[in-house]
Amino acid sequence: MSRRHTSFNTALTYAAGLLFLAIFVGPILWFIALAIRPAETAFTMPPQLTFEPNLDAFRHILVDPGTNARQLVNSLIVAIGAVLLNLPFSVPAAYALSRFKLRGKKNIMLWYLGLLMAPPVAFLIPYFILITRIGLQGSYFSMILVLQTLTIPFSVWLMKSFIDEVPVELEEAARVDGARWYTIMLRITLPIVRPGIIVTSMFAFVFAWNNAAFPLVLSSRSTATLPIGTLGYFATSGVTWNYIAAAAVLAMIPPMIIFLVFDRYVVRGLTFGSVKG
């Protein structure tokens, strides 16, 4: 193979890389620009690439009148709450599935997987009626509770893949020394697997943060989350694109940062650990 041919291939590969960035990242940058550009230039034809950036839209959504600041806090409460409620249920289950031989393990794992495929909208009406009847409508807890249908199955799969990697010999040694199973789990395995718990929590956080279906039905005006906030601009008083974009950028940033920071775990998280990344 000639040298010229290889350098041509190299150039082609870089061109492809740039094309991918233009297609998959370009629209995001264009949308972020919408949040900081003067409102009147949003729809000029041809598109205006240079403009004087300003933070008016962010000021409007966060400070005056600041409706989205509240929703930002609500999103945080719901997502963090979902993670905290999730861990005590999913970590022991993942530990058991990783460490013990048990009958029907494959079926249990598939059952969790199957739950992730349930149509969330199909469950909204029953939840809506149940939550209203027990007087929890508009509460953070109702959203956090219902989100567990997504976060528990996901976390069990992901956590199991992390626990699988802790050498059994460490636990054997402790057992020989007379330690009980819960001492072993709490004092040996879980500390070692702490990065896995953090990664699992971050992904569960993103799931809860990005979810719009449950808050759409279960939240009230005062507990609405950010995605619901963006929908709000749409429903009222004509479309105010700068405000939508500013609120949307706010909603976009935490998941983006998490995915970029946990880059090496992204594959594992996206496939619930079923694929070791």
Next chain:
Amino acid sequence: MHTTTVRSPRAFGPTRKSFIRRNLPYFLIAPSVVMLLALIAYPLLFALRSSFYFWNLQIGPEPLQFVGFENYVQAFNAFDFRAALTNTLILSMLGTTLEFTFGLAIALILLKALPGMNVVRALLILPTTIAPIVVGFLFRYLYDPGGGLLSWLLQSLWLPVPAEGILGSPSTALAAILLVDIWQWTPFFAIVLYASLLAVPDEILEAARLDRASAWTILMRIKLPLIKRTAIIIVMLRFMQIFNTFDTVLVLTRGGPGTSTRTLGYSLYEQGLVNFNIGLVSAMTWITVLIVNVIVALYVFFAFRNEEW
């Protein structure tokens, strides 16, 4: 491992210990299973019961009349529900296939490990991180007939854009929704396939090259079979996610124009949360749940037949 010589001095009597020890894994799994069953069983049973009643929350707070299978008949005969079923199948089949194909192509290019390409790889995942509702807004902006970037680009390339806008015309709206899904999820396939292809041992590939196997043969006969399990799982997950899509549709088209972009997820949303037709939506729910279960069961049966866990 079983040790007979070492016995914990603090161990309880044999019966108590063996009961707890024998069932320990089940005790650890039980809380999550109970929690999930509680959260899943209620909606399903509720929907099953409601599906046999005429019940509209706009008319009354309680079920009005037992109607047997009337709601199921009505759902199946409803023109828009059948349209939704067709659209959903088109979206999920085409979406999964195209995303897998494009994702694989991108993964193979990323595998040419050139300096700087890891930055491309890391940034490529960004669309997948964004909430579907937000992606919906992003594309509404791009599709806008009065100055959206994508509409403008198409016009600049002398491509026909419907006068009503890309989302406003029944001939292009479903394709527009499909494009949004492809944009958001192709990177997901690309990154996951890239990572699993990285794990294919070099020796095998070298051996194949020595045998003068073509790149295509290596891909089809060696690389793809080795990443089969990954591929099976991500295709299944993605298929079901598209099957249940409703938030992007809600933001982009509200199922219109006509029934051209109505999906099952959106139909459930509209009948339940806009029209509050609880009886009918419950019947639709059960139809959807049954369809989903049949598809997943068939898929799992064939795909995981020979898999070890």
